Amino acid sequence: MITLTYQYKLQQTQQQEAEINHILDVCRSVYNYALRERKDWLNSRKSPINSCSIITEYIIPADAPYPNYNYQAKSLTIAKKTNPRLKSVNAQVLQQTLKTLDRAFTEMKSLGKGFPRFKKRMRSFVFPAMLKNCLDNNRVKLPQLGWVKIKQSRQYPDGFQAKQARVVKKATGYYLMITFTSSESAPDNPVGERSLGIDAGIESFVATSTGKLIKSPKFLLSSLREFKLLQRRLKKKTKGSNNWLKLQNKIARLHEKIANTRRDWHFKLAHQLCDFSDNIFVEDINLKTWSRGIVRKQSLDSGIGQFINEIFPYVCWKRGKYYAKVDKNYTSQECPLCGHIQKNKLSDRKHNCSNCNYQINRDVAAAKVIRKRGLIAVGHMVKEKACGDGSSGGTTQLV
Numbered sequence: 001m002i003t004l005t006y007q008y009k010l011q012q013t014q015q016q017e018a019e020i021n022h023i024l025d026v027c028r029s030v031y032n033y034a035l036r037e038r039k040d041w042l043n044s045r046k047s048p049i050n051s052c053s054i055i056t057e058y059i060i061p062a063d064a065p066y067p068n069y070n071y072q073a074k075s076l077t078i079a080k081k082t083n084p085r086l087k088s089v090n091a092q093v094l095q096q097t098l099k100t101l102d103r104a105f106t107e108m109k110s111l112g113k114g115f116p117r118f119k120k121r122m123r124s125f126v127f128p129a130m131l132k133n134c135l136d137n138n139r140v141k142l143p144q145l146g147w148v149k150i151k152q153s154r155q156y157p158d159g160f161q162a163k164q165a166r167v168v169k170k171a172t173g174y175y176l177m178i179t180f181t182s183s184e185s186a187p188d189n190p191v192g193e194r195s196l197g198i199d200a201g202i203e204s205f206v207a208t209s210t211g212k213l214i215k216s217p218k219f220l221l222s223s224l225r226e227f228k229l230l231q232r233r234l235k236k237k238t239k240g241s242n243n244w245l246k247l248q249n250k251i252a253r254l255h256e257k258i259a260n261t262r263r264d265w266h267f268k269l270a271h272q273l274c275d276f277s278d279n280i281f282v283e284d285i286n287l288k289t290w291s292r293g294i295v296r297k298q299s300l301d302s303g304i305g306q307f308i309n310e311i312f313p314y315v316c317w318k319r320g321k322y323y324a325k326v327d328k329n330y331t332s333q334e335c336p337l338c339g340h341i342q343k344n345k346l347s348d349r350k351h352n353c354s355n356c357n358y359q360i361n362r363d364v365a366a367a368k369v370i371r372k373r374g375l376i377a378v379g380h381m382v383k384e385k386a387c388g389d390g391s392s393g394g395t396t397q398l399v
């Protein structure tokens with residue numbers, strides 16, 4: 001199944017805007033209430049059995065179950081019957097809020113994130129299910145809000161269904177992020193002849209197994225620089241002042257422009273990569289490792305996750321190419337030629353095999369390893385040396 005997320009600016013009526021703000025506020029209350037409940041339960045288990053804390057004591061029976069998602073969702077359904085404020089908001093939206101909190105707790109454990117905090121304001125909420133025939137020219141039909149006008153900056157994707165929608169409040173207005181999924185379970189395209197390995201590079205945006213290092217285009221980089229400059233300037237302004245708002249607005253507009261240009265470039269790049277290969281292998285980006293350390297800034301700014309996880313598989317599917325993710329462990333440490341594993345420092349730009357003396361750019365080496373692994377996964381013999389990469393040069397447009 002392929003997933004795509006498109007963002008549209010809402011052109012809501014005053015009444016709808018009030019309704020959105022009301023939903024956000026109720027979501028915030030539900031979130032904070034549920035967080036309080038979990039915190040209290042956790043704290044109640046902290047004091048030793050044979051003594052009481054002098055400072056605080058949480059009176060929760062010893063056999064009270066931990067308020068997990070199912071427990072909290074059930075209590076919400078019961079509370080909704082008598083509480084008019086809760087009643088006034090779509091039940092699924094509130095359940096999603098509880099899910100968000102639940103995820104925050106899971107991520108705290110699995111990704112080592114911090115303890116969830118109480119929210120002063122809620123920025124977004126989700127309609128997890130869409131209505132039938134909810135998409136029309138320049139408008140979308142949402143549960144509770146009805147038809148809402150949007151600025152349809154791009155066409156809805158063909159052959160896809162809207163699965164869920166998130167309403168986001170930003171400084172420049174309200175936005176709708178619609179998640180589309182391919183209507184039927186899209187079958188994998190057949191495996192073809194020419195294979196390409198793609199690595200999300202450190203110095204480049206991506207590197208290919210054919211030896212290309214593809215950098216983000218200059219116009220994007222200069223916009224990003226401008227963006228950072230404006231952000232720095234914003235810090236010096238008094239929060240909430242007229243100038244602050246003006247600058248905030250400018251930043252938001254630039255941000256939108258960057259997101260759009262980047263997206264267009266991602267689509268172009270995906271098509272170009274498809275032009276000379278039949279099988280595309282990418283590394284299964286593990287966001288845990290990626291969001292840490294030196295790589296962090298580059299990867300988040302460039303939107304590599306969106307490219308690898310959304311746009312590229314979509315374009316491959318459209319173009320009839322075989323697309324697969326491969327295990328990424330040690331791709332940067334394995335020699336593509338002899339398979340020898342050695343530790344490389346992040347600062348080493350070149351792969352320099354201590355076993356067979358093979359020397360090549362580090363990102364390209366990783367792309368070659370990815371290609372090799374992809375071929376093994378689909379059951380092809382690895383004939384790296386005999387037949388090359390299945391594509392010759394002449395791909396200079398990829399810059």
Ligand SMILES: [Zn+2]
Nearest residue numbers: 335338353356
């Ligand atoms: Zn080697």
